[in-house]
Amino acid sequence: MDTAEQTTRHKAREMALQILFQTEFVPHLDLEQAIELYRQHLLPATLDLVYCKTLVEGIKQNRAALDGLIQSHSQNWKVSRMSLVDANILRIAAYEIRFSQPPIAPKVAIDEAVELAKHYGTTESAAFVNGVLDRFAQPELAGR
Numbered sequence: 001m002d003t004a005e006q007t008t009r010h011k012a013r014e015m016a017l018q019i020l021f022q023t024e025f026v027p028h029l030d031l032e033q034a035i036e037l038y039r040q041h042l043l044p045a046t047l048d049l050v051y052c053k054t055l056v057e058g059i060k061q062n063r064a065a066l067d068g069l070i071q072s073h074s075q076n077w078k079v080s081r082m083s084l085v086d087a088n089i090l091r092i093a094a095y096e097i098r099f100s101q102p103p104i105a106p107k108v109a110i111d112e113a114v115e116l117a118k119h120y121g122t123t124e125s126a127a128f129v130n131g132v133l134d135r136f137a138q139p140e141l142a143g144r
Contacts, residue, residue, distance in 0.1 A: 012051035013092055013112055017120060019056050020088040031056055054100070059091050062099050066091045069098065073136040086125050089116045093133050106137035 019034045026034075035053060059066060067079045070090045079087055093113035096104035110133045117125035 009051055010112060010115070012049075012055065013116060014119075015049075015052045016055040016059070016092055017085070017088055017116055019052070020059060020091070021084055024084050024088075031060060055092055055095060058099055059088075059095050062095060063091070066094050066099075069094055069136060070132065074132045075135075077132075083121065083125070085121050086117065086129060089113050089121065089125075089129055090132055092116070093129075094136060097133075097137055106133075110134065110137060 015038060019031075019038055022038075023029055023031070023034055029037075035049065035056065039049065067087075070087070071077075071079050074082075074090075079090075082090070090113065093109040096109040096112075097106050110130065113133055114126050114130050117129040121129070
């Protein structure tokens with residue numbers, strides 16, 4: 001993957017995080033409407049929406065499974081008690097590792113999630129996200 005594609009994917013992850021966060025507060029907002037609103041008002045002209053849509057739609061379709069996986073790897077934390085930002089960052093990375101086709105390498109997904117947590121989360125978010133995803137990705141990391 002070249003640098004331009006990495007930058008595009010990073011921006012798509014940021015956009016997906018913002019759309020997922022928005023839909024937490026306006027649950028009746030259709031995903032297509034949320035993406036369109038974002039595109040009209042906030043989208044950089046150069047960003048390709050394809051990967052963002054893949055993430056948002058995939059996370060919504062697999063949310064129960066993702067939350068179950070995250071829950072089983074987060075020590076003493078229920079997903080419902082996590083900050084919305086942290087929970088959605090974890091969903092993005094977990095989706096990329098377990099559900100995306102082709103899967104994203106765990107190291108890449110974790111690194112991207114930690115960067116998002118540093119930018120959008122609290123001072124503890126990056127360490128929390130890294131810890132949960134490290135436990136989550138151990139089977140994939142051990143098999144490589």
